[in-house]
Amino acid sequence: MSVLLIEPFYGGSHKQLMDLLQEELQEDCVLCTLPAKKWHWKARTSALYFMQTVPTSSNYRILFASSVLNLAELSALRPDLGKLKKVLYFHENQLAYPVQKCQERDFQYGYNQILSWFMPEHKLAHLEQVIGVKKNGDSYQSEGLPGQQESRAVMKTSDAHPESGLCEPQPGLCTTQHEGLPSPPAAPAQAEAPESTNPYQGEDKQCLTFNLSNILSGLDYQQRPLHIAWPHRWEHDKDPETFFKVLMKLKEQDLPFYVSVLGETFSEIPDIFSEAREVLGSSVLHWGYLPSKDDYFRALCTADVVISTAKHEFFGVAMIEAVHCGCYPLCPKALVYPEIFPAEYLYSTPEQLFKRLQNFCKRPDIVRKHLYKGETAGFSWAALGSKFRSLLAAEPREDL
Structure with a gap:
């Protein structure tokens, strides 16, 4: 089990993606989840929960998680996991998520996401070489990749390897577009609802x-x-x-x-x-x-x-x-x-x-x-499966 999958909100498209990866990777991964309830609590506290419940193993090589997890906290709480190559998948951008009421935004959730994908200068320099990240003032932006809107986030890893496919403008791998569609003509999967609250x-x-x-x-x-x-x-x-x-x-x-x-x-x-x-x-x-x-x-x-x-x-x-x-x-x-x-x-x-x-x-x-x-074929597992496998098969580096 070289791939550790962590999903604090195991429902909807989050569940759909994790189930697909687990099914395709089979014995090569272990999946740790929490129910799809009380999203805000999961974003704030799931790192502490997984710190206690994720089993220790010398076989882990890759950590794949959704951005509901505060990855920076988990890495600090579990140094053994902090040494792994990490892939963080963004289903949404909490800095630009629409507020329901006219009130001050709770910055904590966007702040968690920033901490989870922040990288030091030497890693950003490496990304500039590999996938064309350029510095613009005090910030960095991607060039030549799909998904340039402010409300989008590029999939971040703790290292980028040319063989992973990250350097290619493939929808769903360089950005957060792919959420686990099956291959046509097989029917795509709908995730199960955590609870039914529908009176009808x-x-x-x-x-x-x-x-x-x-x-x-x-x-x-x-x-x-x-x-x-x-x-x-x-x-x-x-x-x-x-x-x-x-x-x-x-x-x-x-x-x-x-x-x-x-x-x-x-x-x-x-x-x-x-x-x-x-x-x-x-x-x-x-x-x-x-x-x-x-x-x-x-x-x-x-x-x-x-x-x-x-x-x-x-x-x-x-x-x-x-x-x-x-x-x-x-x-x-x-x-x-x-x-x-x-x-x-x-x-x-x-x-x-x-x-x-x-x-x-x-x-x-x-x-x-x-x-x-x-x-739509480009979003299927048939098109993207090999790139995900390559990404999740890469060995960690000593300088991670």
Whole structure:
């Protein structure tokens, strides 16, 4: 077990990536996790927990962790782990993460991330040679790599080897774009929800079965109403308010459509969900998280359009999964999306999103006959697996 995998928030895309790595590496790794609950506590205290629970072993060579872990603290608390080559994977940037309320930001989480990837001058000089990091005043920036937005973070390692593939502009390895998609045509995986907090879960699971088997199958494919999917976490950073306001406007104009609101819920659910559930009424095909992968993919495969209204996104596994299942994507012209999706799938304002959906509601055949013009194969494990294996197979150096 030469690779030590540490995940303090073992759920969602975090779990998806770790499970994929463990499956592919098999006997060559050990996985240490904490449940996907109380994220803020995990960010503050998980280093102390793993200091006590990660077994000591002389076989470890690589430490791979998500940035929820304060890697600097763990390295100090466990000098044996501090000597390993370390790969830190950023699922999000806490310095730019949207705040839910107008209040002073808690700087601790961004500070943890800074400490976890800070490197001394001699290492930055080495990176400048290997992957083209240039100094700009008192800061460093990457040149010639994808992901130059302020809200993105380059995957950091305690050393960079040319054979690892880090010097190549491959999406998902140089940046945080890859979150564990399987290889086409195999179905991509949806992570299990830590807990169900959805009051409609039982009711709408039955509703989904009834609607899909009776309503959709009884209509001509090209004539049935447009089916819209929103497969995201029910939290403020995904901006459900914008999404539901657009749908309510479609409803006001008596435009025909169905909607499946997928994604996991946590202890706090934005008020807009209960309001939208009531207003949308019979337009709802499904409401809430689907623990069954088959049910989840079936819902995506019957959908025509998948929408993101996110305010903060490094990659967006759910959107790529939906495109993989045949959905037409509509994404903000911001964040990571222009790097992944061609311009015709991007919108700049809620008004533009409404107009696109208005047109699709009137002519659903437009999206049903459409062939996606982007490329998703580069994000598959078939494309990136060898680079991850190379990265995680590298031997540590004495000067780390």
